[in-house]
Amino acid sequence: MKLDSLIPAPLRKPAKPGASNGAAKGPAPADLKTAPAERPSDAQRLGDRAKDAPADVLAWVDQRTAASGFLTGMLYRKVPKGTNWFYTLGSATLIAFVSQAITGVFLAMFYTPSATQAYASIAHINNDVFLGQLVHGMHKWGSSVMVILVFLHMGRTFFFGAYKYPRELNWVIGVVLLILTMTMAFTGYLLPFDQRSFWASVVGININGTGPVVGPYLSDFLRAGPELGATTLSRFYAIHMLLVPGAIIALIGAHMYLVVKLGTTAPPWLKADKPKVAASVSQLDAGVEGNGAAPPNGASAS
């Protein structure tokens, strides 16, 4: 059985314009007197029904959501010639984020955001919990991977000129996502609450405090007081696992909506094809003088 028959009709890849849609009539039976095919047994009919079940379920959902139009538009969208591996950096960043989200959820099951217990709970994850060191390591190293991928993705967008009209807004959203990613990396660094993360956060907050006029108040806001203390940790934890992830998910949605809506750019070294359909005005004029009906591709003029 062809896989295509499992997919409900609206979700199938649309036929190319002009091509037959596969609904060609079969030849009429040569001899109408031959006996009709044997009636299928109950088991056969049940089998056929079972084969149709996945398609039926999808069709049921599609009838109620009309999602197929959106899905076909997204999945079968046109991609420019010359698309290459550099275009996968955005998806790679997304995968890195999903990995951080999944490992983060499971780390939160064992982590205690308290100044007196945070260090011990991380030690417990690393030393006692089954695969704890692996999940913690994925989250820890994955954060660096995500930051690196974000910058590579940004560099690709810049050097390929993919930030230009009409994609400026997507660049702006991307910059906000960059800042949020750095916020995640910064707030996450404090959570193990060891000497390294404590002093790195002290230095980071003090750098932030050197901004004139508002800097000192921002520092107090981040620390929840004049000194880095117990409430700083819970504050960073809330920002790290509730506030910023929500904003990142929402902005990734907007980012990807615009990517699908506007399409990707061709690499800058690719020259645009000469238009095949539209002919120049002079050629059209030349075609008009005969019978008044210009051939669409101006072939008669040359």
Added chain:
Amino acid sequence: MTRRRAFTVAVQGIGGIAGAAIVLPAVGFAVAPIFHRGKERWEAVGPVGDFVEDTYRQVIFTETEGIGDAGKTTAYVRKSSKQLDEKPNEIVAVSNRCAHLGCPVRFVEAAGNFICPCHGGVYDFQGKRIGGPPVRPLDHFQARVRDGQVELGPRYSVTSQLEPVRARDPGEFTGGVWEYLYPPRPSTFPPPSG
């Protein structure tokens, strides 16, 4: 104004009030610590006889309560020096928090200087900057003597002339126009007078 318009305005207004009733308390809750000043805290760090004029003695005491060892801080304490034209019979307590980015500085006896391990900040015997990236002298702690014991209190910062000002975070200049560019935070204590 049409009836339709009046209803539109009213519904949007009520929606705005309902939204504000949820958002404003939450924001206030989050920013309240900026305006909150904790209780003044004094801790005895040793008898007066332990401290001399010509060198520092390192003491460790609790600056932030509730977070165990992480809340402790180090001060270098001595008696005020006649040779340096300081007011007599006072206790000088210099914080070890570098005025650059907050790393812990160390008093090096042989050099008579405070030296920061992170980015090479150097301070003289009184805590004035003499080299490296720091933007002002080392912070001080208020100090007093009770029942023969030296007690250390809230932190305060100083200008380049060692005049006391309210505590600033590392990296923030003090004195002159900087007092307005890096305004004193409500969460810090007033500096000792004089």
